[in-house]
Amino acid sequence: MEIPAGLGRVLVIIPTYNERDNIERIAGRVREAVPSVDVLVVDDASPDGTGEAADAMAAADEQIKVLHRQGKEGLGPAYIAGFRWAAEHGYDVMVEMDADGSHQPEELPRLLAALEDADLVIGARWVPGGRVRNWPKRREALSRGANTYARVMLGIPLHDSTGGYRAFRAATLEKIGLEGVDSRGYCFQIDLALRALRQGLRVVEVPITFVERVHGTSKMSRDVMAEAALRITQWGMSDRIGKIRGPG
Template sequence: MNNSLVIVPTYNEAENIVNIINHILSLSVQFDILIVDDNSPDGTSKLVNGFIKKQQNKVFIISRLKKEGLGKAYKEGFNWALNHNYKYVFEMDADFSHDPEDLVKIYDNLEKYDVVVGSRYINGINVVNWPLSRIILSYSASLYSRIITGMPVKDATSGFVGYRSEVLRSIDVESLVFNGYAFQIELKFKSFKNKFKILEIPIIFKDRLYGDSKMNSSIIFEAVFGLISMRLKSLFKL
């Protein structure tokens, strides 16, 4: 086993999963890969299991019984990573919106920082092929999260992040309550509250070429109203 694990949640990513695994395995830094699949009806897990037969010590899978959301997928993945004593744990999408080459940049910075965020907004707005409405929504969500939480992270909703394992152990991942994109904000906020060093590095985010976006109204609702509740609880230690 390597000391670094990339966790990739999947639901109907058969069009992307083979290429994303191959790309990660080809990088100059060695990463293990954990796929957390929500019982994808398109056969994503079958393709991953084919890799496991060839790469038994590099590619792993958690096959869940039903679609339960991003937050629960990452919680299972984090617990798996901690139980297997990985030093560095990474979050990444399966659809190539995150460039696998940037994993190496995130990895390199984890020697000096506890949390390294692949940021779309640290140097302006670096998003490709998104409609203006979605750019405004995403950027506004990050601005809103900074105002509500007081956290100096420009891309709080980013799902391309590297964590030192001690960060995840200190947070107690089972205590995380959100399940959509607010989960990403909550995780960074708890890291910030626990005095861990957070660095943002610039990335270029590209909209997926294949498959469908997982964004929906319930995710937006959770982010808007859940953050207020999270902030109040932190202020009054509820």
């Protein structure tokens, strides 16, 4: 598939921490699905050798790049580092994608096609046509509940604001600003979507099939979930207080 006319240069950003068993496979699938995109692996000093594996891929394929960071700081800072690297190197579109295979590179063409008429496209599980494979019922209920809470608390129209498979125009990230973003875990995704909506930008959800990882361990933790719940509550209450007080 060719990149839709008008989108320009596309970079797929893949943060990694201990993903040696997955990174070669997922990068290869990206390159096969959309050969004209570039891939940036953002590695947080993985002790399992993920960074070295990424360097070997980059040496063999000039469309694969690697950004090494000093240590594990969380999903949000890794993506922000990737976004800034992309901006410095003149990319027009930045795609977020997990390294573990849960996001299907073969669905990337649909996200890019939707971006022609949008500022941000989110690959969504909880919309008609979206689905999840190999998740226990408890985890599905947790994700659905978190997204419902975010939708109600924040007053946003999105059904999968926590979804991490998404495509931004560079101009979108520039407009929403990254300087004040300090979310570290999965609430980073809600944060950016909320900022885009508040700027009046067009955010579109495209159904995807999310597949639970086969190799490695999930980065989800109690701390990550607690941060998301706390921040959603803070943002929602701040909005409500602001409306009560009114302008000025």
